[in-house]
Amino acid sequence: MSAQTEVELAELGPSRAGAPRAGLATRLRRLRWGLAACAVLLLVVASAIFAPQISPHDPLSVNIRHRLAPPAWMEGGAARHLLGTDQVGRDLLSRIIYGGRVSLVVGAGAVLIAATIGVLLGLGAGYFGGRTDWTIMTLINVMLTFPFVLLALAVIAVLGPSLPNMILVLGVAGWPIYARVIRAETMAIREREFVLAGRALGMSHARIVFRQIAPNLVSVIVVIATLQVAQVIIFESFLSFLGLGIQPPTPAWGNMLGEGRVYMLNSWWIATFPGLAIFLTTLVINLMGNALRDWLDPHLKL
Amino acid sequence: MRPYLARQLVQLVVVVFGISLLAFGILHVLGDPVLLLLPQNAGIQEFERYRHLLGLDRPLYVQYWKFVSGAVRGDFGKSWYADTPAFKLVLERMPPTIYLTLAGLLVALLISLPLGILAALKRHSWIDTLCTGLAVAGQATPLFWLGIMLIIVFAVRLKLLPASGYGTWQNFLLPAFCLGATLAPITMRLVRSGVIEVMNMEFIKTARAKGLAEPAVVVKHAFRNACIPVITVLGLQFGQLLGGAIITETVFAWPGVATLTVESIRNQDFPVVQCAVILLALLIVGVNLIVDLIVGLIDPRIRART
Numbered sequence: 117m118s119a120q121t122e123v124e125l126a127e128l129g130p131s132r133a134g135a136p137r138a139g140l141a142t143r144l145r146r147l148r149w150g151l152a153a154c155a156v157l158l159l160v161v162a163s164a165i166f167a168p169q170i171s172p173h174d175p176l177s178v179n180i181r182h183r184l185a186p187p188a189w190m191e192g193g194a195a196r197h198l199l200g201t202d203q204v205g206r207d208l209l210s211r212i213i214y215g216g217r218v219s220l221v222v223g224a225g226a227v228l229i230a231a232t233i234g235v236l237l238g239l240g241a242g243y244f245g246g247r248t249d250w251t252i253m254t255l256i257n258v259m260l261t262f263p264f265v266l267l268a269l270a271v272i273a274v275l276g277p278s279l280p281n282m283i284l285v286l287g288v289a290g291w292p293i294y295a296r297v298i299r300a301e302t303m304a305i306r307e308r309e310f311v312l313a314g315r316a317l318g319m320s321h322a323r324i325v326f327r328q329i330a331p332n333l334v335s336v337i338v339v340i341a342t343l344q345v346a347q348v349i350i351f352e353s354f355l356s357f358l359g360l361g362i363q364p365p366t367p368a369w370g371n372m373l374g375e376g377r378v379y380m381l382n383s384w385w386i387a388t389f390p391g392l393a394i395f396l397t398t399l400v401i402n403l404m405g406n407a408l409r410d411w412l413d414p415h416l417k418l
Numbered sequence: 419m420r421p422y423l424a425r426q427l428v429q430l431v432v433v434v435f436g437i438s439l440l441a442f443g444i445l446h447v448l449g450d451p452v453l454l455l456l457p458q459n460a461g462i463q464e465f466e467r468y469r470h471l472l473g474l475d476r477p478l479y480v481q482y483w484k485f486v487s488g489a490v491r492g493d494f495g496k497s498w499y500a501d502t503p504a505f506k507l508v509l510e511r512m513p514p515t516i517y518l519t520l521a522g523l524l525v526a527l528l529i530s531l532p533l534g535i536l537a538a539l540k541r542h543s544w545i546d547t548l549c550t551g552l553a554v555a556g557q558a559t560p561l562f563w564l565g566i567m568l569i570i571v572f573a574v575r576l577k578l579l580p581a582s583g584y585g586t587w588q589n590f591l592l593p594a595f596c597l598g599a600t601l602a603p604i605t606m607r608l609v610r611s612g613v614i615e616v617m618n619m620e621f622i623k624t625a626r627a628k629g630l631a632e633p634a635v636v637v638k639h640a641f642r643n644a645c646i647p648v649i650t651v652l653g654l655q656f657g658q659l660l661g662g663a664i665i666t667e668t669v670f671a672w673p674g675v676a677t678l679t680v681e682s683i684r685n686q687d688f689p690v691v692q693c694a695v696i697l698l699a700l701l702i703v704g705v706n707l708i709v710d711l712i713v714g715l716i717d718p719r720i721r722a723r724t
Contacts, residue, residue: 117685119671133495198578205494230635244550252432254429254432255436256434257433258428258432258436258437258440260657261433261655261657261699261703261706262437262440262657262695262699262702263658263660263661263664263698263699264661265661265664265665266661266664266679266694266695266698266699267440267695269664269679269680269683270441270444270683270691270692270695271444271448272443272683273686273688273691274444274448274454274688275448292456301430335658350560354559354560354561354562354665355563357562358668358680359684360683373562373563373566376566376569377669378568380566380569380570380574381574381602384570384574385567387563387570388570389568391563392565392567394560394563395558395559395560395563396558398557398558399554399558402554402557402558403554405562
């Protein structure tokens, strides 16, 4: 999952080093996309927070008589179920609105855990170097060798599927990308004058790392974290899709998709709309991440 | 070349050791095999008896040693579900996974190489914009959803291709495209930035200055050099590709290691899960090593780097 983010970041390298900085017009145009994405994301977040107020139906209320109703614009669709209903007659739109809660909570929670572990280890490896660096780098290599999906599957299999477990697994599996980038940045900053001056003044290691080095890394961390939220959301929905994540009847985009797969022969909408919700959310988060990257301009080299 | 090789091998050993620790730890430290193996209403004595029987009452390092010495000989224990060695079960399912991965890689290259090169050569043109747009959209598309959409369109509606199954070339088309399409965006962006970087180099100017035709400049000078970062990253991405293959398998009911792993997780069949995880990780480590060696052969600068 980290590879994509890495490419996003790495793309900065050559184009920025060689070519002159993009013109104001281009930068504004890029920012415009970012702002639009940000607005859509706010809408998604707001609809998740205010789900009880805005969703037209109870996401759990079953109505067998209206089961498998197509979207409102199709023949046989009813206006009261805009996106149609699922196999037991639950309103799809309401379930999608509620499902956003799971995705956003898991995304934010897992990224928080991953960033905390990754940043601390990255700072340690980059600042102390030597054996500490070697140990942490080896750990990173082991983690990167494991396909993320496989690791998450194996751990969930032992711990059992639940919301906290999923946040924990995705968080603990996601730290290497932060550690790698932060390590490289720290190594560069470590040699700067203000750090040397701090050391000469007799500052403690902790003070140098957290007061002098860490503040310089905030924009990098923000950019990686934003892009990672999108990845975590996709993985969360995959786990739920397999039935190893959020358990039904709690609505989550992933388990709705999984349930919809069974009915895809006749009722395509059950699997299609939750997937569109995942697509839209990850798309706007990615766009926002790219815009943030351009705006904050972290000079990342990987 | 020899110190380079030695360095790679040392790292390989360390990584393999780490993988074995991780695979062992997931079952024995995070969980308790006996709790998973016995029904919940079993008595305490029964638990203790099984614990002793399986050697789980001995110190962890003794258990780990037993696990590793067995694993080295290809003995991962018997499946708790089917009465077959786990190793044999996993090995039987390996070829479909590898074929799918290779087919996906091929599709990804077929999409990303031409598009990436075109986008780089016609920078800021509509082709470039289109490619960037496709890449952004592609990266936001969940692979398993794409798979289902492909099935709905091509198998259910148009009835052109089979929705699942294995054996004929038709069976390969949808899964391979699905997997390839998700890897393509990253690869395309890499090819694009690689070619852009190379086209700004001095030797390209030299090649042009000596009057070489533009196609020859692109193919002979630019592309070859742009290949190095692409090969490196593709190699490192093999893990991600395999991860994608795992997702693809579960969507198309492909009879590979991943469907076996997911089945085994559902059945709580841990010897098989452990064996599958380790073998897949070893496969990735092996491919990464080979890629490193190839890149080292192509580019002497990398060999010198620590």
